[in-house]
Amino acid sequence: MTLAARSYAALVHHPVLEKGGRIVTTAVTNLDVHDIARASRTYGLAGYFVVTPIVEQRKLVAEILGHWVTDSGREHNDQRTAALELVRIVSSLEEAVQAVAAEKGAPPFVVATGARPRKNVVSFRSLRVAREADPRPLLLVFGTGWGLADSVFANSDATLEPIQGPRDAVPSGGRSEAEPVDAGYNHLSVRSAVAIVLDRLFARYE
Amino acid sequence: MTLAARSYAALVHHPVLEKGGRIVTTAVTNLDVHDIARASRTYGLAGYFVVTPIVEQRKLVAEILGHWVTDSGREHNDQRTAALELVRIVSSLEEAVQAVAAEKGAPPFVVATGARPRKNVVSFRSLRVAREADPRPLLLVFGTGWGLADSVFANSDATLEPIQGPRDAVPSGGRSEAEPVDAGYNHLSVRSAVAIVLDRLFARYE
Numbered sequence: 001m002t003l004a005a006r007s008y009a010a011l012v013h014h015p016v017l018e019k020g021g022r023i024v025t026t027a028v029t030n031l032d033v034h035d036i037a038r039a040s041r042t043y044g045l046a047g048y049f050v051v052t053p054i055v056e057q058r059k060l061v062a063e064i065l066g067h068w069v070t071d072s073g074r075e076h077n078d079q080r081t082a083a084l085e086l087v088r089i090v091s092s093l094e095e096a097v098q099a100v101a102a103e104k105g106a107p108p109f110v111v112a113t114g115a116r117p118r119k120n121v122v123s124f125r126s127l128r129v130a131r132e133a134d135p136r137p138l139l140l141v142f143g144t145g146w147g148l149a150d151s152v153f154a155n156s157d158a159t160l161e162p163i164q165g166p167r168d169a170v171p172s173g174g175r176s177e178a179e180p181v182d183a184g185y186n187h188l189s190v191r192s193a194v195a196i197v198l199d200r201l202f203a204r205y206e
Numbered sequence: 207m208t209l210a211a212r213s214y215a216a217l218v219h220h221p222v223l224e225k226g227g228r229i230v231t232t233a234v235t236n237l238d239v240h241d242i243a244r245a246s247r248t249y250g251l252a253g254y255f256v257v258t259p260i261v262e263q264r265k266l267v268a269e270i271l272g273h274w275v276t277d278s279g280r281e282h283n284d285q286r287t288a289a290l291e292l293v294r295i296v297s298s299l300e301e302a303v304q305a306v307a308a309e310k311g312a313p314p315f316v317v318a319t320g321a322r323p324r325k326n327v328v329s330f331r332s333l334r335v336a337r338e339a340d341p342r343p344l345l346l347v348f349g350t351g352w353g354l355a356d357s358v359f360a361n362s363d364a365t366l367e368p369i370q371g372p373r374d375a376v377p378s379g380g381r382s383e384a385e386p387v388d389a390g391y392n393h394l395s396v397r398s399a400v401a402i403v404l405d406r407l408f409a410r411y412e
Contacts, residue, residue, distance in 0.1 A: 004372055031237060035395045042392050043371040079393040123412040165249040166210055166408050186248050187285040188401065189241045195398035196405045202372050205406070206329040 003131055004044040004202045006104055007138040009194060010096050011036055013052040015149035026144040028057045033064055035191040036142075037083040043198040046103070046137070048086045049096040058089045065089075093141065093152065100137050108139035112156040113197060114147045115186050121161040124200045140197065142190055162186055163196050209337050210250040210408045212310055213344040215400060216302050217242055219258040221355035232350040234263045239270055241397040242348075243289040249408040252309070252343070254292045255302040264295045271295075299347065299358065306343050314345035318362040319403060320353045321392050327367040330406045346407075348400055368392055369402050 011032055014025035033050060040048040050061050068084045090096045093110075101107040109131065111122075122130075131138050140160075141152060153159055164186055188196070217238055220231035239256060246254040256267050274290045296302045299316075307313040315337065317328075328336075337344050346366075347358060359365055370392055394402070 002372065031395075035398055038393050038395055039398050042369075042394055079391070082391060083393065125412045161411075163248075163405070164409070164411065165404075166208065166410055185285070185288060187244050187289065188248055189237075189244055189397070191395070191397055192241055192245050192401035195394065195401045198371075199369070199402045199405060200411070203370070203402075204372055205367075205370065206331045 001135075002044070003128070003138065005046055006136075007045050007131075007140065007202070008047045008049060008096070008100055008108065009036060009040050009045060009198070010049040010051055010093060010139055010141045011190065011194075012093060012141060012143050012148060012152065013050075013054075013057070013145075015151060016143045016145040017147050017149060019146050021146075023149050024145060025052065025054060028052055028061055030064060032144070032191060033061055033087060034080070034083070036194050037087050038080075039191075039195045039198050040086050041083040043202040045086065045198070045202075047088055047100075049088050049090050049099070051090050051093055051096060053091050058091065061087070061089045093155075097139065100139055104137040106136050108137040109134065109158070110139045110141060110156045111158050111160050112141045112148055112153045113160045113193070114143065114153070115162050115188070115193070116147065117162060118153065118159050121159045123161050124197075127158065127160060128201050140201075142194055142197075144190055160197065163188060163193055207341075208250070209334070209344065211252055212342075213251050213337075213346065213408070214253045214255060214302070214306055214314065215242060215246050215251060215404070216255040216257055216299060216345055216347045217396065217400075218299060218347060218349050218354060218358065219256075219260075219263070219351075221357060222349045222351040223353050223355060225352050227352075229355050230351060231258065231260060234258055234267055236270060238350070238397060239267055239293060240286070240289070242400050243293050244286075245401045245404050246292050247289040249404040251292065251404070251408075253294055253306075255294050255296050255305070257296050257299055257302060259297050264297065267293070267295045299361075303345065306345055310343040312342050314343040315340065315364070316345045316347060316362045317364050317366050318347045318354055318359045319366045319399070320349065320359070321368050321394070321399070322353065323368060324359065324365050327365045329367050330403075333364065333366060334407050346403060348396055348403075350396055366403065369394060369399055
């Protein structure tokens with residue numbers, strides 16, 4: 001089984017940080033469900049967990065899925081249906097880990113992701129090489145809001161290095177050329193970050 | 207000047223296709239403006255054109271920018287402001303080409319993108335190598351809806367190969383294991399596609 005076919009994405013809405021650093025629960029958005037399902041399907045993942053402890057939010061996701069995975073949704077747009085079939089709704093990351101273990105017969109290797117620099121991160125290449133050599137499933141964990149709480153990093157098996165653009169990136173031509181340049185800007189949306197991480201780990205291209 | 211610093215993204219809302227193949231004008235979405243601005247800023251692009259012939263839609267984008275680029279928006283979230291400063295609102299792709307020429311002193315090399323297979327596409331690697339060797343600006347053109355109209359491809363200098371996941375991707379563990387597998391699924395959102403294209407062309411990572 002290829003690495004992608006035993007890999008899962010998880011989008012965590014709790015515990016995550018707000019701008020000030022407090023631990024909060026964010027709201028599930030329709031577009032996060034759709035965009036990340038489509039990226040997960042494109043790269044051949046085994047599943048995509050939407051993680052929220054809030055019952056009403058899990059119902060909301062179930063309604064989104066219900067619409068598209070029913071026969072009427074299928075007729076309208078089967079590409080969307082094929083993507084949303086990957087979505088699993090769970091109340092916690094622990095529940096996602098258990099679901100992977102039940103599905104694949106072994107607990108996953110859990111990798112936390114984030115935009116901020118952290119100690120002991122693994123590179124994309126070394127993660128891919130190590131995970132391809134290990135038959136266990138892989139669970140890639142993404143945070144909403146201002147990123148995953150520290151406890152998620154502490155309970156993961158590894159932390160992936162942040163996505164960065166070109167180190168020498170110097171924006172030019174914008175309206176703010178006179179302002180100081182922050183070459184380390186990496187404030188991608190979580191939708192974009194998931195797409196890039198999956199591409200770096202699973203795509204093969206020239 | 208690095209390739210990224212003389213490169214631009216354009217998100218086209220006309221002429222694009224609807225599902226049935228007719229040429230239509232799609233609506234600008236708030237999230238397309240934000241997500242693609244943030245990706246453009248992360249990779250150090252010189253600008254991001256939101257292209258729509260509809261006056262009211264251009265006003266809508268101007269209002270989004272107005273909020274975040276004013277002082278009150280700046281105070282609230284300067285990362286978002288730094289991204290949105292890259293956004294230019296234009297009525298046509300031709301206007302975007304002229305704006306790049308005015309800004310950089312030379313017309314851009316225009317590259318169309320799309321999810322469907324087309325003849326004479328260039329690979330990511332060969333595009334990057336060729337563009338790094340040529341000092342002209344680069345304009346990467348992305349379509350909303352069901353993709354760019356044929357006329358955009360015909361008027362471009364090159365077409366980039368479609369994004370594909372792993373060629374051997376076989377989804378498993380979903381609810382539809384009994385169904386035929388479409389290994390060529392590549393129905394990414396345009397937000398995800400832009401993020402991946404920028405990463406493939408401009409990032410350097412291990």
